[in-house]
Amino acid sequence: MVVVSTTPVQSKRYIGTEIPVIDLSCRREIAQEEIVNACEEYGFFKVINHAIPNDVVAKMEAVGLEFFAKPVTEKQQAGPANPLGYGCKSIGPNGDTGEVEYLLLHANQQLPAKIICEENQIEFSCVVMEYVGSVKELACEILELLAQGLGLEDTETFSRLIRDIESDSLLRLNHYPSYNCNKEDNNKVGRVGFGEHSDPQIITLLRSNGVAGLQILSPSTDAGSWVPVPPDPAAFFVNVGDALQAMTNGRLVSVRHRAMVTSYATRMSTVFFGGPPLHAWISPIPEMITTQRPRRYRSFTWSEFKKMMYSLRLGHNRLELFRFKAEEEA
Ligand SMILES: C=C1C[C@]23C[C@@]1(O)CC[C@H]2[C@@]12CC[C@H](O)[C@@](C)(C(=O)O1)[C@H]2[C@@H]3C(=O)O
Ligand SMILES: O=C(O)CCC(=O)C(=O)O
Ligand SMILES: [Fe+2]
Numbered sequence: 001m002v003v004v005s006t007t008p009v010q011s012k013r014y015i016g017t018e019i020p021v022i023d024l025s026c027r028r029e030i031a032q033e034e035i036v037n038a039c040e041e042y043g044f045f046k047v048i049n050h051a052i053p054n055d056v057v058a059k060m061e062a063v064g065l066e067f068f069a070k071p072v073t074e075k076q077q078a079g080p081a082n083p084l085g086y087g088c089k090s091i092g093p094n095g096d097t098g099e100v101e102y103l104l105l106h107a108n109q110q111l112p113a114k115i116i117c118e119e120n121q122i123e124f125s126c127v128v129m130e131y132v133g134s135v136k137e138l139a140c141e142i143l144e145l146l147a148q149g150l151g152l153e154d155t156e157t158f159s160r161l162i163r164d165i166e167s168d169s170l171l172r173l174n175h176y177p178s179y180n181c182n183k184e185d186n187n188k189v190g191r192v193g194f195g196e197h198s199d200p201q202i203i204t205l206l207r208s209n210g211v212a213g214l215q216i217l218s219p220s221t222d223a224g225s226w227v228p229v230p231p232d233p234a235a236f237f238v239n240v241g242d243a244l245q246a247m248t249n250g251r252l253v254s255v256r257h258r259a260m261v262t263s264y265a266t267r268m269s270t271v272f273f274g275g276p277p278l279h280a281w282i283s284p285i286p287e288m289i290t291t292q293r294p295r296r297y298r299s300f301t302w303s304e305f306k307k308m309m310y311s312l313r314l315g316h317n318r319l320e321l322f323r324f325k326a327e328e329e330a
Helices: 028-041 054-068 072-078 118-149 159-163 183-187 242-247 302-310 318-322
Strands: 021-023 044-048 085-091 096-106 170-176 191-197 203-208 214-218 225-228 236-240 257-261 267-274
Touching (some): 028 118, 072 085, 096 257, 118 170, 118 267, 170 257, 242 318, 257 267, 302 318
Parallel strands (some): 021 044
Antiparallel strands (some): 044 236, 096 191, 170 267, 203 267, 214 225, 214 257
């Protein structure tokens, strides 16, 4: 079975309905089609039966939790996040805040600063490297299925950018506290851990412990409604990023999402952002430009996009600033 009913979402294709679940052990042709459908409709899906070994995931979770359990003064030695490193409550350089502490690492570079003590530093980087290697492979497998499902002649169009040794991919560990509250407070609108945004890169692969918190903005309701994503520590949650929306000329959607804090337990998410090299050009693939879907975005380098994104707030719809205007590109 490929699509399994989980959480209700308003939708055209998943009538009724549910967050798409892609079973990677099923036939390639089925997975390809389901991935394309999910990315067109939500920009989001859950992956089960992936090939990432449990111990790779378990070790990553253990070193992450060990890091966040350290005294604040020790954690601060890996900060402040600029943008890499340890951060607490402050997200990005433009005043965004949330109830979260995090560690943001580059996937291809040395660790940014001292992370805990020397002997743990070596173990920490080995675990991170192994996790990043596995999750990057899964990201590339998904991107190749996606390219095949879209009927692209070059099925490595997307994955090549992530496999590139200069790929600007990141790994982020987010740690959300639980909070004490009385019964009445518990029924009130929740607290925001990580505010509404889309991810800027090509693809994001997220997993978390078994605590709820992630929500996606359902694109098919007018005002948009927040759909809770039930936690599944054995699965990966995948979302389309802004760069993939641009490359597919808007056919695939970069989903807006956020993370809420719960009152019952702390949550940790481990998030891989597959990004292109800084010098890579991002532009709509010619096969994605048709008379029904005329060119929507201009060409830009990832470095240009990143510079713009760091000048904007978390929730900004930044891709709109890269709309195609025929007279400019000619
Ligand atoms: C407010 C910001 C934080 C962010 C960079 C930005 O200026 C806008 C995008 C933010 C985001 C969201 C997804 C990822 O968590 C992230 C690492 C990214 O690439 O874009 C963060 C950035 C960050 O925290 O540095
Ligand atoms: O922790 C989560 O569930 C979401 C985190 C997130 O969206 C991010 O780090 O970009
Ligand atoms: Fe995100």
